[in-house]
Amino acid sequence: MDHRLPDDHTMKAALALAVRAPSVHNTQPWRFRIGERSVHIHLDPTRALTPTDPDQRDLVLSCGTALHHLRIALAAMGWSAVVHRLPNPADRNHLASIELVPNRPTMTDIALSAAITDRRTDRRNYSSKPLPPGYLGLVTERAAEFGGVIRQAAYESRNRLVEAMNAAARQHPEDPDYQLELAAWSGKHDTTDGAPARDTPPPHTSQRTPSQVFTPPRLVDSIREPDYAELLVLGTAADDRLSRLRAGEAASAVLLTATNVGLATCLLTEPLQIPELRKKIRHGVLDDATFPQAIIRIGWLPDDTPPLPMPPRRTVDELLDPFDAEETTAH
Structure with a gap:
């Protein structure tokens, strides 16, 4: 080199x-x-x-x-x-x-x-400790560097978002192809990909915001109070491939910024996978101003909550391909 x-x-x-x-x-x-x-x-x-x-x-x-x-x-x-x-x-x-x-x-x-090494996708309930306004302003600024627009879902817009999340939670179990694919990528043990059972809790009776149910969920969530996570919707001005790539960069900036200040996060896209629900979120939460690309749960975990283990990952050597100058040159 x-x-x-x-x-x-x-x-x-x-x-x-x-x-x-x-x-x-x-x-x-x-x-x-x-x-x-x-x-x-x-x-x-x-x-x-x-x-x-x-x-x-x-x-x-x-x-x-x-x-x-x-x-x-x-x-x-x-x-x-x-x-x-x-x-x-x-x-x-x-x-x-x-x-x-x-x-x-x-x-x-x-x-x-x-x-990066501290961040986890944490699907457990978050505590009622409020977020300082400055923190939301900071993650909004970091997302904006990559063309991402952050909208905090509050009051009526939160109700509409939760309604869409609940609708997705009802519709997906009725789709056999979706369920087969979900089962293939969840509940794994000793593998380097997929959603491991050890990181996914069962649905909480006190959960105010539904989360995707992986099979079989085996994470014990000791938090018995209702989930007080804030819900942020990440949108972009356009909805092409470039916008979606930059939305991922913006999402990463939000997640790492939140982790750096001690907040727990969970990146969600399930209700956005159903076109009619995605349209409802664009209209009811984002006022048709941007296209929703991701939902981010963000909040505090109780002080005594044990940390999650490092999630499984494939090695760098598994993910490297030989370099071909002609293949990687723009035409």
């Missing part, structure tokens, strides 16, 4: 943090290629969820979270990323090409990079 670029050890360390990004059903739908002067992120179509995500919106968003995680990891290691999104019109799965420039890391870069 060129002496002006990170050495192989540094690059693999950064990629090891990048693959800690959240993804739909923990499918980890990304692949990486390391070139002579760049790094490339590709969507892996073999990880597609046809009944769940027929237009690959969730998969592209997931790859966007990995892109942001990688940028943050590299920034903390002293490398600034110049990102070219969707660089190859002939290959729609080539989502990003990243050129690296030496740069001094900021305190924010270091803090967000440290948050």
Whole structure:
């Protein structure tokens, strides 16, 4: 590798943090290629969820979270990323090409990079401790850097959002193809992908906001009070592939910022997977101003809540492809 670029050890360390990004059903739908002067992120179509995500919106968003995680990891290691999104019109799965420039890391870069290994998708109930207004303002600013618009669902808009979430929770169990796919990606043991049973609690009778039910749920949720999570809806001005990729970057920025200040988070897309419910959320929560791409539960866990284990991930070596200069060059 060129002496002006990170050495192989540094690059693999950064990629090891990048693959800690959240993804739909923990499918980890990304692949990486390391070139002579760049790094490339590709969507892996073999990880597609046809009944769940027929237009690959969730998969592209997931790859966007990995892109942001990688940028943050590299920034903390002293490398600034110049990102070219969707660089190859002939290959729609080539989502990003990243050129690296030496740069001094900021305190924010270091803090967000440290948050990567602390972040968890926490589906347990959150406590009633209120969020300081400044925290919501901060995550809103961080999302805006990537074209994401954050709307806090409150009062009537929250009721509409919860209604859509409940409708999704009722409709999906009636879809056999959806249920087969969900079963294939959940309740796993000793694997490197999928939603493990140890991280998924059963539905709470006190839960005010429904969460997706994976099978079989085996996480014991000791929080007996109602769920007081705040609900944020992440939207974008457009709804094309580029917007969805940038929405993933914005979502990652929100999750890592929240983790850095001690908040618990859970990224949700289930009600957005049903077109009519997604339209209702766009109209009833976002006032038809933006397209909803993700929902983020955010809040505090009680002080004595035990941390979740590190979620399973595939290794960097499993996710690296040989570099082909012609394949990764825009036409």
